[in-house]
Amino acid sequence: MMGLLTRDVAIDLGTANTLIYVKGKGIVIREPSVVAIDRYTGKIVAVGDEANKMIGRTPDNIIAIRPMKDGVIADFDITHAMIRHFIRKANVVGILKPRVVVCIPSGITEVERRAVEEAVMQAGAKEVALIEEPMAAAMGAGLPVKRATGSMVIDIGGGTTEVAVISMGGIVSSRSIRIAGDAFDNAIINYLKKNIGINVGDKMAEEIKFQIGSAFEGDEEGYFDVRGRDVRTGLPKTVQVKESQIREAMSENLDEILEAVKLTLEHTPPELAADVMERGIILTGGGALIKGLDKLLTQVTKIPAYVAEYPLDCVAIGTGKALDNIKEIIAKNKRHI
Numbered sequence: 001m002m003g004l005l006t007r008d009v010a011i012d013l014g015t016a017n018t019l020i021y022v023k024g025k026g027i028v029i030r031e032p033s034v035v036a037i038d039r040y041t042g043k044i045v046a047v048g049d050e051a052n053k054m055i056g057r058t059p060d061n062i063i064a065i066r067p068m069k070d071g072v073i074a075d076f077d078i079t080h081a082m083i084r085h086f087i088r089k090a091n092v093v094g095i096l097k098p099r100v101v102v103c104i105p106s107g108i109t110e111v112e113r114r115a116v117e118e119a120v121m122q123a124g125a126k127e128v129a130l131i132e133e134p135m136a137a138a139m140g141a142g143l144p145v146k147r148a149t150g151s152m153v154i155d156i157g158g159g160t161t162e163v164a165v166i167s168m169g170g171i172v173s174s175r176s177i178r179i180a181g182d183a184f185d186n187a188i189i190n191y192l193k194k195n196i197g198i199n200v201g202d203k204m205a206e207e208i209k210f211q212i213g214s215a216f217e218g219d220e221e222g223y224f225d226v227r228g229r230d231v232r233t234g235l236p237k238t239v240q241v242k243e244s245q246i247r248e249a250m251s252e253n254l255d256e257i258l259e260a261v262k263l264t265l266e267h268t269p270p271e272l273a274a275d276v277m278e279r280g281i282i283l284t285g286g287g288a289l290i291k292g293l294d295k296l297l298t299q300v301t302k303i304p305a306y307v308a309e310y311p312l313d314c315v316a317i318g319t320g321k322a323l324d325n326i327k328e329i330i331a332k333n334k335r336h337i
């Protein structure tokens with residue numbers, strides 16, 4: 001059934017997850033940014049949750065693609081199809097067309113921005129405006145972005161980590177690095193291969209990160225039974241891995257995130273940096289859930305760091321809040337659609 005009344009819509013087009021927020025309703029879609037296609041015909045077989053379930057469980061001809069993987073659009077057609085699919089599923093295009101705000105990774109190019117706008121318009125939007133991730137994350141975390149005070153947000157997603165200081169509705173200084181959730185997973189894969197002689201897949205690496213991933217030594221050491229294949233024999237094997245080993249595996253990537261935070265602070269005017277020192281740092285995105293990351297940040301920067309209440313939802317909620325200023329954003333984007 002199609003929605004008869006129009007509702008304004010916010011989309012968080014993340015590298016790992018796409019969320020759709022409908023004004024007056026809240027988040028209605030929360031699915032992985034994954035598309036399954038038939039390698040031979042090029043046809044799309046499934047999108048989102050359904051496509052994700054197929055990974056590793058389908059014949060060789062079906063491959064899963066994450067079109068936004070590295071914070072850039074790897075494939076226009078597939079991204080197009082994915083956006084269309086989610087908008088249809090959200091059931092927001094009725095007789096009246098919705099106005100849509102989309103949050104995009106800040107590293108994407110002008111051409112890619114156009115592609116996103118076009119896909120959203122083709123899916124039945126009346127108007128579309130784009131906003132950048134750190135601003136949406138900060139708004140969603142409830143930071144006072146409009147005030148003349150410095151707020152720092154770190155959003156750690158699948159493909160990118162965005163660090164930004166925001167004041168008076170604008171980004172004062174920021175950095176975007178391609179080190180985030182996927183990089184942690186890859187680091188875990190490489191560590192286990194090199195140090196323990198076991199090969200594991202992407203899903204297992206992510207599961208290990210969920211279970212015993214950590215950034216800071218806690219009171220109790222966690223353990224996890226890792227299933228994979230012996231590097232030498234190729235035979236299935238289960239090995240118990242310690243939290244401290246996974247922390248070591250993740251340490252280089254954690255250092256790079258810390259470095260981005262330091263550089264962002266260095267490029268922040270002193271008054272605003274002083275605000276950040278006082279008010280603290282807010283962590284958003286799925287990566288914010290890494291155990292002890294707040295403690296590590298606090299120890300290294302001497303600034304209190306906090307995990308937002310709903311880190312995975314912040315960007316979608318913040319983009320939803322931006323719907324109230326859609327006209328302003330369109331004007332700011334200087335785009336006439």
Ligand code: ADP
Binds near residue numbers: 285291311
């Ligand atoms: P994006 O905005 O790029 O789509 P998300 O903010 O949705 O990314 O975060 C997805 C990333 O967060 C993935 O890499 C996922 O593995 C990671 N993640 C989700 N939950 C946790 C958790 N509990 N611990 C560690 N990492 C997590």
Ligand code: MG
Binds near residue numbers: 315
């Ligand atoms: Mg995100």
